[in-house]
Amino acid sequence: xxxxxxxxxxxxAVQVIExxxxxxxxxxxxQRAVSAAFQAxxxxxxxxxxxxxxxxxxxxxxxxxxxxxxxxxxxALVFDxxxxxxxxxxxxxxxQRRADDAxxxxxxxxVGAALAGLTxxxxxxxxxxxxxxxxxxxxxxxxxxxVGSLAMRRRGARRAGRSLAGAGFGVLLASAYLGGxxxxxxxxGVDHAQRDEPNGFARAVREADLREGQPVRADVGGxxxxxxxxxxRIHALGETCSHLGGPLAEGEVQxxxxxxxxxxxxxxxxxxxxxxxxxxxxxxxxxxxxxxGFVEVRRRPESGLAAx
Ligand code: FES
Numbered sequence: 001x002x003x004x005x006x007x008x009x010x011x012x013a014v015q016v017i018e019x020x021x022x023x024x025x026x027x028x029x030x031q032r033a034v035s036a037a038f039q040a041x042x043x044x045x046x047x048x049x050x051x052x053x054x055x056x057x058x059x060x061x062x063x064x065x066x067x068x069x070x071x072x073x074x075x076a077l078v079f080d081x082x083x084x085x086x087x088x089x090x091x092x093x094x095x096q097r098r099a100d101d102a103x104x105x106x107x108x109x110x111v112g113a114a115l116a117g118l119t120x121x122x123x124x125x126x127x128x129x130x131x132x133x134x135x136x137x138x139x140x141x142x143x144x145x146x147v148g149s150l151a152m153r154r155r156g157a158r159r160a161g162r163s164l165a166g167a168g169f170g171v172l173l174a175s176a177y178l179g180g181x182x183x184x185x186x187x188x189g190v191d192h193a194q195r196d197e198p199n200g201f202a203r204a205v206r207e208a209d210l211r212e213g214q215p216v217r218a219d220v221g222g223x224x225x226x227x228x229x230x231x232x233r234i235h236a237l238g239e240t241c242s243h244l245g246g247p248l249a250e251g252e253v254q255x256x257x258x259x260x261x262x263x264x265x266x267x268x269x270x271x272x273x274x275x276x277x278x279x280x281x282x283x284x285x286x287x288x289x290x291x292x293g294f295v296e297v298r299r300r301p302e303s304g305l306a307a308x
Contacts, residue, residue, distance in 0.1 A: 010177055014131065014178070014181065017130060017131065017134045018127050018130050018131070020130065023130065023133060026133075027129055027130070027133050030122075030133075031121075031122045031129075034118055034119070034121075034122040035122055038119075046276065049119055049277065050276060050277050052115055052116045052119040052120075053116075053119055053120060053277035053278050053279075053280055054116070054277075054280045055274050055276065055277040055279070055280050057280065058274075058280060058281060058282070059280055059281070060116075060120060060189040060280055061116045062113060062116040062117045062119075062120055062189070063179075063183075063189065065109060065112045065113035065116055066109075066113045066117075066176075066179065067109075068105065068106065068108070068109025068110070068112070068113065069106040069107070069109040069110040069113060069142075069172070070172065070176070071106075072102045072103070072105040072106035072109060073102065073103065073106040073146065073165070073168065073169055073172060074169075075098075075099075075102040076099045076100075076102035076103045076106065076165055077165065077166070077169050079095045079096070079098050079099035079102065080099050080162045080165060080166070082095050083095045083096055083099060083158070083162070084162060096153075096158065099153075099165075100150065100153050103146055103149060103150050103153075103165060104150065106146060107143065107146055107147060107150070110139065110142070110143045110146070111143070113139075114136070114139060114140070114143070117132075117135075117136060117139070118136065119278075120188070120189065120278065121133075121136065123243070123244070123262075123263045123278050124186075124188060127186065128182060128186035128188050131178055131181055131182055131186060132178075132182055132188070134178055135175050135178040135179050135182065138171050138172075138174055138175035138178065139172070139175045141168075141171050142168045142169075142171040142172040142175060143168075145164050145165070145167050145168030145171065146164070146165060146168045148164045149161045149162070149163075149164035149165040149168060152164060188244075191242050191281045192240060192241060192242055192243060192244055192245035193238045193240055193241070193242035193281065193282075193283055193284055194223060194224055194238055194239075194240045194284070195238075195284060196222065196223050197223065197284070197298070197299035199221075200298055201287075201289060201291075201296040201297065201298045202220045202221055202296060202297060202298065203220070203294045203295075203296055204218035204220050204225055204227060204236065204288075204294070204295045204296060204297045205218045205227055205294070205295050206293060206294055206295070207234075207290050207293055207294060207295050208293065210227060210228075210229040210234060210295065211229065212229055212230065213228065213229070213230055213253045214228070214229075214253070215227070215228050215248065215249045215250075215251060215253060215258060216228075216249065217239055217247070217249035218239075218297075220297055223238075224238065224239035224240055225237070225238065225239055225286060225297055226238075226239040226248045226249040226258065227288070227295060227297075228253055228258060228269055230253065230256070230269060234288045234290070234295055235269040235270070235288070236285070236286035236287075236288050236295075236297045237258065237267060237269065237272045237283040237284065237285055237286065238272070238283045238284035238285075238286075241260045241262065241265060241279060241283075242265075242274075242279045242280075242281040242282065242283060243260065243262070243263060243265050243277075243278050243279035243280075244262060244263070246260040246261060246262030246263065246265075247261065247262075248260055248261075248267070248283070253269070254266070256268060256269050256270060257269060257275050260279070263278050264276065264278075265277055265278055265279035267279070267282070267283045270285075271285050271300075272284060272285035284299060285299075285300050286298060286299055286300060287299075287300050
């Protein structure tokens, strides 16, 4: 297999973006500011952060919200095109009103998508962080063009309003390319948990190696599992964090949860469900039993995505 990178205009543009190292202080400062804002909000800030990640949804919220501006602004583009062609049409004023409504809806959706995207982006690094920064910059530019378009329309300058909206749509398409790249190339927002499962019960660790509240990593037939003894029970979850693949065995046990050492996602030891993001997808959960001094595990049929 070749490791050559794809070529073409879009790929070249992305490579130029990735080389802009002077952006690092800006990116780090913005990530710190976003993180500090949520922390300053205490429990409410954590609830808002979980909401914006999509922890309650079992899926990142950002891509869901992006459909609103894309759909609304595409609708406005069609109505604008009809408006520009049908100068004598009797229903022209209806087309204009619907185009304006669609632009307002898109602006509201874009603000929501931006908040969710920024919340997710604060935990990225490397080229994903740079691509995400460029994606956000283009989206902000598109949003500004649509706000300007709406202002022009409200003043009766419909031609200028249509031009600004057209420019905004072009910027939106470029930004959408980067958004797709974040998912398909950088694997942001996808499930990083290892979803393989041992066939039946399989040995994980010696029971004597488990100490109260201390996570232990085990390799069970190629499946990475973290085991925790707590209050007389032995819990076992997938060891690779569903958010970005962090090693849960190096995390802390707090109350009935294990905390990922990379970005602080909390998963319930009981069943692997997400208690706090940025993760949105549960950890695989395993049944445990002790035989001949060894802890054995097997995947719970109903755990995590196995139930899907
Ligand atoms: S890798 Fe990000 S919270 Fe675990």
